[in-house]
Amino acid sequence: MENERKQELREFTKQIVRPPPMHQPIAKFFFPVCPEVRGLTPADAEAIAERIRQNARALGIGANDDPKCTPTILVAFMSPAAGPPEKWLSADSPQLAHLAARERERVLCEASPVRAWNRVEVRDFYGQPQVVGETTFIDPQPKSKTDPIVTTEITGAAVLIARDAAEGLTLAQLADYATMRTLLGTAALPNRGLSPVETILSLFEDADPPAEMTAFDRALVAELYNASRNSSPRRVYNDIARAAVKAERNARAEPEVPKP
Structure with a gap:
């Protein structure tokens, strides 16, 4: 049963973590993050930014506490005046110009x-950009046949959220959701939000979503950031599933606390 559960969570992870191009590792931040939140009152914006920083520290990424740091994470709550989400961006939007066509479409x-x-940023084995300009490619030799020759670094992330859709949700829920959408390349839940495990990624699909990041969410982020920079996606997916199953096993073993 546990092996079957591990396989189920592995396949689910592959669905929500956007797959990297062939022979590339899953992208992640290499340096402490600096979040900026727009579109809310200053107090609410800072509360969300601070929780993202707390999450990043707890999960091993780190956070830049300098108030003048250059933002690497942008969370923007879009007002009704911006129109529906399908009107926010287009294939020609400069914000998406760095993405491949398939990523823009997604x-x-x-x-x-x-x-x-x-x-x-895709980098070679020595940390140099793999693409110089538009046509020159660096092709370093890996240390062995099993080592990827590149690392992939997230240098910036953005999440735009309809402010109307955020009404009724807590600042903690919104911050934890933004954490999951920015610290790694996660997609919206497949199958109309149906999920084999509780996850904060269901925040806008589930009628009764989690109050915060779940054990699965934390296992997903922590295992990715615990992995070496050039770990293969297959190894990362396996590690996430194994950690998630272990977390479920530990939760079942904990005695229930009687209600007062």
């Missing part, structure tokens, strides 16, 4: 009140 076609994307 962002534009998301069926939720959210649009999210990451800016990714």
